[in-house]
Amino acid sequence: MNTGSLSPSVAVAEITLKQCFVAGLAGDALEYRRFLDGLSGHMRAYLRRRLPRAQDDVEDILQEILLAVHNARHTYHDGQPLTAWLHAIARYKLMDFFRAHSRREALHDPINADDDRIFVASDVEPADARRDISRLLDTLPDRHRLPIVFVKLQGLSVAEASRATGLSESAVKVGVHRGLKALAARIRGEA
Amino acid sequence: MKTRDLIASLAAEVRPVDRHVVARRLAWSVACGMLVATLAVLLVGGTRPDMDLVIDSPAFWLKAAFPAAVGVGALVLCSRVSRPGARTRLGWIMLAVPLFAVWAAAAYVIASAPPHLRTQLVLGQTWRVCTFNVVSLSLPSFIATFWAMRGLAPTRLSLAGAVAGLLAGAQAVLVYTLYCAEMAPPFWATWYVLGMLLPTGAGALLGPRLLRW
Numbered sequence: 318m319n320t321g322s323l324s325p326s327v328a329v330a331e332i333t334l335k336q337c338f339v340a341g342l343a344g345d346a347l348e349y350r351r352f353l354d355g356l357s358g359h360m361r362a363y364l365r366r367r368l369p370r371a372q373d374d375v376e377d378i379l380q381e382i383l384l385a386v387h388n389a390r391h392t393y394h395d396g397q398p399l400t401a402w403l404h405a406i407a408r409y410k411l412m413d414f415f416r417a418h419s420r421r422e423a424l425h426d427p428i429n430a431d432d433d434r435i436f437v438a439s440d441v442e443p444a445d446a447r448r449d450i451s452r453l454l455d456t457l458p459d460r461h462r463l464p465i466v467f468v469k470l471q472g473l474s475v476a477e478a479s480r481a482t483g484l485s486e487s488a489v490k491v492g493v494h495r496g497l498k499a500l501a502a503r504i505r506g507e508a
Numbered sequence: 509m510k511t512r513d514l515i516a517s518l519a520a521e522v523r524p525v526d527r528h529v530v531a532r533r534l535a536w537s538v539a540c541g542m543l544v545a546t547l548a549v550l551l552v553g554g555t556r557p558d559m560d561l562v563i564d565s566p567a568f569w570l571k572a573a574f575p576a577a578v579g580v581g582a583l584v585l586c587s588r589v590s591r592p593g594a595r596t597r598l599g600w601i602m603l604a605v606p607l608f609a610v611w612a613a614a615a616y617v618i619a620s621a622p623p624h625l626r627t628q629l630v631l632g633q634t635w636r637v638c639t640f641n642v643v644s645l646s647l648p649s650f651i652a653t654f655w656a657m658r659g660l661a662p663t664r665l666s667l668a669g670a671v672a673g674l675l676a677g678a679q680a681v682l683v684y685t686l687y688c689a690e691m692a693p694p695f696w697a698t699w700y701v702l703g704m705l706l707p708t709g710a711g712a713l714l715g716p717r718l719l720r721w
Binding site for chain 1: 515524
């Protein structure tokens with residue numbers, strides 16, 4: 318399959334998820350579970366970005382989408398990009414949610430058909446842990462916080478994080494190191 | 509329910525999946541629709557009286573080729589829209605070719621006919637009943653195709669309903685050529701196309717209601 322037109326993180330998601338998914342279609346429960354875990358990570362991060370004012374609904378919609386993916390898995394065609402297939406299902410279920418909750422304010426954000434967006438980031442943390450971590454992170458200065466967010470949470474390389482933050486590569490490494498130390502101290506209640 | 513528990517229960521019940529469900533369901537629905545419609549034509553109207561004479565003529569087969577080609581295009585579209593995120597361009601091209609071919613043929617025939625015969629070419633002998641007959645014959649295929657798609661995963665429901673309706677209409681016209689003795693392309697380009705468009709429109713309206721999942 319041609320992944321050349323996809324951005325690198327999406328291409329990675331395409332390859333890793335597809336391997337697990339195809340094995341799952343053949344009946345491999347372990348691989349299928351790995352696929353669902355990976356998918357829910359991407360999907361959760363995507364839904365959080367899409368629904369900034371409906372965070373409470375994220376897990377509900379996520380479960381709807383996982384169920385839909387599971388029930389529709391016989392319609393996947395091997396020649397088709399898996400990410401495009403998943404994206405179409407997610408969009409369909411999200412539209413359903415929007416229709417059902419059309420009074421809500423958060424819904425004025427239009428859906429666009431950009432196929433890459435779900436798979437640009439992954440978020441495997443459960444909601445509460447994620448919220449706690451981000452509250453703790455907010456207490457750090459930018460030079461420590463951004464390297465951690467980019468390198469440890471979003472999984473960018475040091476070089477990519479350096480480009481994204483404008484810090485030098487060594488500053489990124491130092492920031493990660495000192496930031497994690499400071500976080501650990503805060504979690505232990507020392508600061 | 510926690511998401512983690514849902515994942516565990518989904519993974520626990522996973523079985524090998526039949527990879528040809530889309531093709532199989534659509535094959536069944538086409539076969540059933542054609543069978544019922546053909547039986548209806550044979551029982552109610554019978555074949556056209558000059559069947560023995562035309563069975564060897566290229567015009568008869570050319571006439572049947574038009575709905576058959578539209579049907580194949582619609583079938584491709586049905587299988588594509590039943591798969592989330594699949595591309596549909598090939599299906600649209602396959603649809604456009606027979607439609608433009610029959611319209612071009614109709615335009616040519618009309619342009620080369622003497623003016624006082626032109627209306628006659630479009631209306632034929634049976635224009636009053638043709639569309640109604642085609643729509644009636646499309647009903648079994650319409651039901652069968654919607655049944656097939658309900659077991660698949662269309663995400664654009666109006667479009668899915670429309671192409672399901674179009675497939676039913678094309679099948680109905682194909683069967684109707686057994687009965688209908690009209691041999692003028694302008695007639696086909698008008699009344700056959702209208703007979704296919706009505707189920708298409710009905711499908712577009714019913715799709716969002718019947719194909720939700």
